[in-house]
Amino acid sequence: MSNKMDQEIRTFTANHPKSKTMQAEASKYMPGGSSRATAYFDPYPFFVDKASGHHVYDVDGNSYLDFMLNATTYIVGHANPTVTEAVKAQADIGLSYSAPTEVQIELAKTIVDRVPSVEKVRFTNSGTEGTLNAIRMARAYTSKPKFAKFEGGYHGNHEYVSVSVYTPMNKLDPNKTTAVPEWPGQPQSVIDDVIVLPYNDLDKCTEIITKNADDLAAVIMEPVSSNFGYVPATPEFLQGIRDLTTKLGIVLIFDEVQSFRLSSGGAQEIYGITPDVTTFGKIIGGGLPIGAWGGKEELMALYDNEKGPVISHAGTFNANPATMIAGLETLKQLTPDVFNRLNTLGDEIRQKINAVFGELDIPGQATGMGSLFAIQFSDEDITDYRSMLRGDQELKKVLYTGLMNEGILMFAKVQGAVCSLTSETEIDTLVGSVRNVLQRIKG
Ligand SMILES: Cc1ncc(COP(=O)(O)O)c(C=O)c1O
Incomplete structure (x- = not known):
């Protein structure tokens, strides 16, 4: 030391x-x-x-x-009075039930109204579950097994995104980005299904994504990368990734778990670039556990209970009213x-x-x-x-x-x-x- x-x-x-x-x-x-x-x-x-x-x-x-x-x-600060009062009032009438409540409609509507790329949204309890479901949905939609993430990109701690996140210098291949396990015992099958990309390098990304396009369900990325010190993607780079994924039929997921605090419509609004799917967390729960993902109707329809879902998504505390009201009362303050x-x-x-x-x-x-x-x-x-x-x-x-x-x-x-x-x-x-x-x- x-x-x-x-x-x-x-x-x-x-x-x-x-x-x-x-x-x-x-x-x-x-x-x-x-x-x-x-x-x-x-x-x-x-x-x-x-x-x-x-x-x-x-x-x-x-x-x-x-x-x-x-x-x-x-x-809006710790123990924000409006948020606290709303949560206290909810606590008086029950913190969660195994049935929907009106407030979940209001929070969903707020997000859909603010983020044009999100036609439908679904709530869960952490950003980790948000990215897990976004990737699962892209795989189910495209019937392709692999997805790409960026070297150093953090998207929570489920198995598939726990690849090449905190790789130390001595484990990096100096000539290219590779999929490096985060801990011993991660199955090789997981590592094989993750393609790792260099951030802000459109030429390299184009080469890697094009080569793997037939197997790639999705590219997941933060428009502003939190793990490198909130380093923004250049507009040309982000637009390049958008154009390439559109051309190759790959689902583009923006992880806005952190960057949604940059404007009403998140970083995508600032860049004017539209992903297919967005993941959320943190501020939209007003301080209580939250995660969400949303996007195009045709993708989100895979979870449609009314039609018989292709993907079943359960969760004891999903969209619980205490979190929903805390999130809603927070977003209302954010003009x-x-x-x-x-x-x-x-x-x-x-x-x-x-x-x-x-x-x-x-x-x-x-x-x-x-x-x-x-x-x-x-x-x-x-x-x-x-x-x-x-x-x-x-x-x-x-x-x-x-x-x-x-x-x-x-x-x-x-x-x-x-x-x-x-x-x-x-x-x-x-x-x-x-x-x-x-x-x-x-x-
Ligand atoms: C960009 C990003 N994605 C996903 C997550 C995971 O969210 P959670 O900690 O709620 O699981 C985080 C958490 O810090 C994050 O910063």
Whole structure:
């Protein structure tokens, strides 16, 4: 461990004695004391007491200005009064039933109205289940076995998308993208059915997709890639993938689990490019577990109960009214003006953080699009997984831990998002804290 990291961890440990005890207790019953990869970091996570608005409070009495927002979900802040009241009212009359409710029509209508490519939508409980069903649907529709994803692309944690997500540098073939298992024991049959593509490289993608077209049911991609630091696809690249998949009869799936927070109609509205299927999660559940996928009528008809579904999709908590009302009350607050404001604040954060890197003469930059931003220790243009990975990943950990010590919460990859409560004050606090930690890193 580097000296700098040692120093930040010492500060963290000194400020989190109670969390340390809780982690030890949690580890007796759960492996590593946790049920969620992103909720663990070294030396141990802080345990949360409560959250409100832009802040999270831990059991050790520390507070954090939160730009993680439960993985970008809390776009109107934690414990938003309108959302909370609606969920409380629902709790009084039952949290879920094994029958539909009116509010699920309202949330479905809101999504269909906002996203023209989504003619029908179906709800589930996580983004993972959303991408699982989108891929399953494309396979059933095309009767083809394979699908393509991008190197470094994260689409949840079911088996098929758990290929070439966090591949370390020494396992990457320097000459081409390949399907690399994420853990031992993944069946070779799974790996064989996943084609891995390089992001933002239309020539290579055209070559690979064309070669595999007869077997390819779908291409799944984020228009703004979260795992590389919210790196946007270039418009030409995205349009190229759209044209190619249309020509070859391949279903194009946009994973907008995160990028749906960029505008009323998601990233696809900003680009003006229409996928066949879109997956959703996070903000559309207002903070309760959610996933969804939707798209063209002819594809979604495979799930049509009235006609006898080709694909049966069950789920005890699918479209439960508590999640539906939380999502609806969140989306109602998100007008085009709100999205514009959030995206402008994101631009301002990137510009101010870039200025700090320049001022301190440290190779680094802020990446991202609109309200989604990330910090990278590299001055190379970041366009794909490999260019992101060539940056200094150890320094990201120091910055993340250092920011926590400053009372700022981000993803461990040092990325995050703004919410409707973010103002100049919060931005200045964030940028000031980034400057403090970078100064400590510089020494
Ligand atoms: C782009 C993307 N797709 C899918 C998922 C999976 O969503 P969930 O964590 O709800 O399963 C995530 C979660 O972070 C995501 O960022």
